[in-house]
Amino acid sequence: MKTTLEQWRMFKAVVDHGGYTQASEAIHKSQSTISYGVHKLQQQLGVQLLEVEGRKALLTAHGKIMLQRGEQLLEQADNLDRLAASLEQGVEPSVRLAIDMIYPHxxxxxVLEAFAGQYPDTRIELDEFVLGGGLELLxxxxxxxxxxxxxxxxTPHQHIERVRFLPVSHPQHPLQQLGRPASYNDLSQQRQVVVKDSARKSNRDGGWLGANQRWTVSHASTSLNIIRRGLAFAxxxxxxxxDDLQQGLLAEIPLDQDASRYIDLYLVLAGGDSAGPACRYLAGLFAGSAQ
Incomplete structure (x- = not known):
């Protein structure tokens, strides 16, 4: 490179603070050092970046373009410094997170927002799965x-969430037109849609499987769209x-007994006590105990 990061920092300081004198006070460098650095930067680039009017330093048209690129360069350099400091402290460069698809978005x-604020340089690799797919990843x-x-x-684990399941269908589905609460026998006569286990070595489906007719899909959104069209219940x-229930796009199926089902979600930290600080912090966020 013809130029240095320090030259770009001095140039940015002059622009941010409106002049060489103000920049000198802000970044604790002599005015002559800053003036020489910016002059040398312009000379090396072969482009005039600033025009001095009175006691103010103003950007030229070319200077505006170069400032934008220079700010990107400085930001990337700061990111490198921060990443190096994190790695020195043992912070993981990435955390692989696997979540059952039923976890509430x-x-x-x-949680992700809070994690990004605490560990901005640690990447998250998120896998969403159904049923046994998570055990396979683990x-x-x-x-x-x-x-x-x-x-x-x-395996040590912690309970973190209980998810309520409801039987639903399109409001005009036959199960909604019985004039009485539906029985499980009524359900068995209708088509049910279920989500397939995402584990490669499993053939399990999720949910009640008493219907004689069954469609199996691999993604939750497909299941939801099928039900919205009145083709099945689930x-x-x-x-x-x-939202669909509030808007009348779907309706809960009235059953002659309590239809609610509850499924518990558990948190597993694969590395246990040897897990890195970012992973442990993320686990704490899910468990509500992060500090």
Whole structure:
């Protein structure tokens, strides 16, 4: 490079503070040092960046363009310094997070936001799965943090969430037109849609499986769209369908007995006590105990 980061910092300081004298006070360098540095920068680039009017230093048209690129360069350099400091302290460059698809997204976003604020340089690699897919990721060493409805036997885990499932269908579905609460026998005569286990070595489906007709899909959004069109019914997490229920796009199926089902979610920290600080902090956010 013809130029140095320090020259770009001095140039930016002159622009930010409106002149050489003000920049000198702000970044604690002599005015002559800053003046020489910016002059040398312009000379090396072969482009005039500033015009001095009175006691003010104003950007030229070329200076505006170069300042924008220079700020990007300085930001990247600061990011490198911060990343190096994090690595020196043992902070992981990335955390592999595996979450069951039924985990409430309204709860997930604040967790990710808080994590980004605390560890901005640590990447998150997020895998979403169904049923046993998380155990497969864990057993293959592809997850540092797991949120799952099932955990390996003997593995330390923590309960963090209980998800309520409701039986729902389109408001005009036959199960809504019986004139009485539906029975499980009524359900068995209708088509049900279920979500397939995402584990490669499993053929399990999720939910009540008593219907004679069954469609199996691999993604939650497909299941939801099928139900919205009146093609089937399903038990779905309440947080997936709250808006649809309020808007009348879906309706809860009235059953002759309590239709609610509850599934618990557990948190597993793959590395246990040896997990890095970023991973442990993220686990604490999910458990509500991060500090």
């Amino acid at each position: 309204p709860a997930l976003m604040p 057993s293959e060493g592809k997850a540092d943090l797991l949120i799952s409805t099932v955990v390996p036997s003997g 038990w779905l997490p309440q947080h997936w369908i709250e």
